[in-house]
Each structure stands twice: as structure tokens, then as C-alpha cells.
Amino acid sequence: MKVHEYQAKELFAAYGIPVKSHRLCQTAHEAVEAYRSMGAEEVVLKAQVLTGGRGKAGGIKLANTVEEVENKARQILGMTIKDYPVQKILLCEAEDISAEFYVSFVVDRNQKSVVLIMSTEGGVEIESVAWEAPEKIHRHSIDPLIGLPDFLARRYAFCLFSQIDEANQLAVILQKLYKLFVEKDASLVEVNPLVLTPTGKLVAIDAKMTFDDNAMFRQPEIEPLAELSEEEQVEASAKAKGFSYVSLNGEIGCMVNGAGLAMATMDMIKLQGGTPANFLDIGGSSNPRKVIEAMKLLLSDSRVKVVLINIFGGITRCDDVATGLLAAFNEIESDIPVIVRLTGTNENEGRELLKGSRFLVAQTMCEATRKAVDIASKSY
Structure with a gap:
């Protein structure tokens, strides 16, 4: 789950991580009022969208007069960045910058730990730094049993700074970022750039956070921050x-019971030259209502030209799936072809129920996927 910069900055401030004064605005008029109330000579207007590349797209602009704030706010609010329409902007007090740094904590599944990533090359895409100048990237695995005590935080801080005052500031920020990361079940906390001002202060100019969806049940304050896209709302x-x-970009809708079988079904579709429209695992259930809801979901996708249902009857009984399919098409009007492959518990009973219906019954997975690909290819 991603959150906007303004939401991440509110969490930063709550944990004592230094950020500049800022206001969220949804209109140019609100931006002007915020500028006047902040009392800053120069401000930065930043588009609030859940994607990167805002600066390159023109979604970040400087302004130092009321007229500039209004004009640039209108420009940004009328933009679309990587298919995301800009509906909110963040007005931030501008800061003089002596140097820019990159700092993040991220879950590294290969290392099976949280990893601290730092670089003196802040303000740019860290991926390009890692590719072009990997020696400028500092990575430190964090032992979950130890965390980030003072001595480790200072050791890591000296990777970026040689002056004790600056290193001490960074050490404190690192500890607070790590505490925020752990306590809020984040999968990423990123500051890019973390800037050093001419007065020697470190300030988080930007803030980015993502969270573990599976931990939201214990994060009642974080879960409401989600701003789901249309596809995410469906999921x-x-x-x-x-x-x-999970929505994909193909033309063959898939309904399968079991994640492994679902992956194998999608592989078979690709092997036969087709493209799956989705990953859909109805799980180990014999509930016909679930089949009905799954069919409604598949048929709501306008890209779907044919539906492939692949059921292995273990816990899930094939006759219950067949009953659910027949019931579903009593509620749904659709002329989209549906191919069904049933095998396992009560497969014969399930196939018998589907005889004489609008469903195309296949005996094997290979036969079912081949039929689906053939029908999809002929529908264009």
C-alpha cells in the first residue's frame, strides 16, 4: 500500500524526523491562501500522485510571489503524470541546499532482513546511481534482534559524514526512521533527498512510504490512508x-482453485500462445455463491473474450462448482464462451450437471487451454 508524500511527512513529523512546513491544497485558491499563511518567501509546489518522476514531468515548481503560486498551482493541478491525474498539491517552504543525500529502509527478501540504503547522490533516481556508480551506494542489513542502537546508527552515519555534528544528526534520524518503519509495518521508508542546509541542519525534503498490505489489520491509523486505483479497488x-x-492485460479470463494451479494455468495459456486476463484463485471452497461472485468479476472485464475455469476437486467439490456456474448464468446475461475443466472429487457428477448447458467442457488442462486460446484468437 502506497501513501502520498504529504501523508508520509505527517508520519515523519509524528516521529520527530525534521521536515519543512507544508500545506495540502486542492485548488489554486487554497494554494494562495496557504502561501500567505505560511509567511515563507519562496515555496515549492509538488504534485501529489502515487508515482515517481514528478520533477521530470513538471510536477514540482518553485514560486516566490502570490501570482506565481496561483499560476503554477493551476498548471500542476491540470496535469496527468504517468496516467495519474493531479488532484492535490503540497505547498512546502523552500530550503537552501548545500548537499543532497539518499536514505531508505527497505525489506530485502533475499537477505531476509530490513536493509538500510544510503548514498551521497541524493535527489536523483537511486536505480541509476546503483547502475552507474555502485560504489556510492552503502547497504547495511539490520539484525531484527538488535535493531539500530546508538553505536550502529553512528557507525552508519559516518559513511556519509565526516563531521561529528552532522553524523550525530543523521544517526538520530536513522533511528527514528527505523522505529517508524518497524512500528507501522512499512515495506519501504525513503527520504530522497535528505538535505544539508547552509546552517548545518539535516531536513527531509521528500518522503515516501509503502506498507505491507497483510499487516493492515493491526494498523488502524494507516489503513484509511489508502487511495486505491480502480484495479486495486476490484482486487x-x-x-x-x-x-x-490480480488484474492482468490479456483476453482469457481464468477462474481456478489454488494458487499453484492458477499459475500453472496461466503458464499453459502462454505456452499455447494466449494471454491471461487475470489471476483468480477461488480457494478451497465448495460455496456456489463464491463461484457466482467470481464469474461476475471475470465478466465485468471488457477485455475478456473467453473464460477458462480449471477446477481440481479436492476440498472443492466439482459438482458444487458446476451448480455455482449454472446459478451464476441465471443471474448474469453474457454471450462470452466459457470453457470448464473439472477433475477430482465428484468430477463425473459435475460434468453431468453441465451437459446440455452453454458451457464447453474439456477433459484435460491442455485441451481446455487450447480451446480458450483458439476462441480468443478468433474473436479479434
Whole structure:
């Protein structure tokens, strides 16, 4: 789960991480009023969208008069950045900068730990630094049993600073960032850039955070911050109904029971020359209502040309799936072809129920995927 910069900065401030004064605005008029109330000579207007590359797209602008604030606010609010329309801007007090740094904590699944990543090359895409100048990237794995005590925080801080005052400031910021990361179940906390001002102060100019979706049940203050895209809303709705759904870009809708079988089904579709429209695992359930909801979800995708249902009857009984399919098409009007492959518990009973219906029944997974690909290719 991603949050906007203004939301991340509010969390930073709550944990004592230094950030500049800022105001969230949704109109140019609000931006002007915020500028007047802040009393700053120069401000930065920053588009609030859940994607990177705002600066390159023109979504970050400086202003130092009321007229400039109003004009640039209108420009940014009318933008679309990587398909994200800009509906909010953050007005931040500008800061003089002597140097820029990069600092982040991220979960590294290969290391099986949180990793601290730092660089003297702040303010640019860290991926390009890692590619072009990897020696400028400092990585430190954090032992979860030890955390980030004072001595380690100072040791890591001296990787970026040689002056004791600056290193001490960074050490404190690192400890607070790590505490925020752990306590809020984050998967990423990033400051880019962390700037050193001419007066020797470190300030987080930008803030980025993502959170572990699976931990939101214990983060009641974080979960409401989610701003879901249309696809993410569909996935969240599917989860609430008891199955796992991920939208893809293909034309063959898939309904499968079991994540492993779902992955194998998508592989078979690709092997046959087709493209899956989704990952959909209805799980180990014989509930016909779940089948109905899953079918409604698949058929709501306008890209779907054919539906492939691949069921292995273990806990899930094939006759219950067949009953659910028949019930679903009593509620749903659709002429989209549906191919069904049932095998396992009560497979014969399930196939018998589907005889004479609008469903195309296949005996094997290979046969089912081949039929789906053929039908999808002929529908163009």
C-alpha cells in the first residue's frame, strides 16, 4: 500500500524526523491562501500522485510571489503524470541546499532482513546511481534482534559524514526512521533527498512510504490512508469476498482453485500462445455463491473474450462448482464462451450437471487451454 508524500511527512513529523512546513491544497485558491499563511518567501509546489518522476514531468515548481503560486498551482493541478491525474498539491517552504543525500529502509527478501540504503547522490533516481556508480551506494542489513542502537546508527552515519555534528544528526534520524518503519509495518521508508542546509541542519525534503498490505489489520491509523486505483479497488473487493484476484492485460479470463494451479494455468495459456486476463484463485471452497461472485468479476472485464475455469476437486467439490456456474448464468446475461475443466472429487457428477448447458467442457488442462486460446484468437 502506497501513501502520498504529504501523508508520509505527517508520519515523519509524528516521529520527530525534521521536515519543512507544508500545506495540502486542492485548488489554486487554497494554494494562495496557504502561501500567505505560511509567511515563507519562496515555496515549492509538488504534485501529489502515487508515482515517481514528478520533477521530470513538471510536477514540482518553485514560486516566490502570490501570482506565481496561483499560476503554477493551476498548471500542476491540470496535469496527468504517468496516467495519474493531479488532484492535490503540497505547498512546502523552500530550503537552501548545500548537499543532497539518499536514505531508505527497505525489506530485502533475499537477505531476509530490513536493509538500510544510503548514498551521497541524493535527489536523483537511486536505480541509476546503483547502475552507474555502485560504489556510492552503502547497504547495511539490520539484525531484527538488535535493531539500530546508538553505536550502529553512528557507525552508519559516518559513511556519509565526516563531521561529528552532522553524523550525530543523521544517526538520530536513522533511528527514528527505523522505529517508524518497524512500528507501522512499512515495506519501504525513503527520504530522497535528505538535505544539508547552509546552517548545518539535516531536513527531509521528500518522503515516501509503502506498507505491507497483510499487516493492515493491526494498523488502524494507516489503513484509511489508502487511495486505491480502480484495479486495486476490484482486487480489494475480491479479497473481501474470499478469493484472490490480480488484474492482468490479456483476453482469457481464468477462474481456478489454488494458487499453484492458477499459475500453472496461466503458464499453459502462454505456452499455447494466449494471454491471461487475470489471476483468480477461488480457494478451497465448495460455496456456489463464491463461484457466482467470481464469474461476475471475470465478466465485468471488457477485455475478456473467453473464460477458462480449471477446477481440481479436492476440498472443492466439482459438482458444487458446476451448480455455482449454472446459478451464476441465471443471474448474469453474457454471450462470452466459457470453457470448464473439472477433475477430482465428484468430477463425473459435475460434468453431468453441465451437459446440455452453454458451457464447453474439456477433459484435460491442455485441451481446455487450447480451446480458450483458439476462441480468443478468433474473436479479434
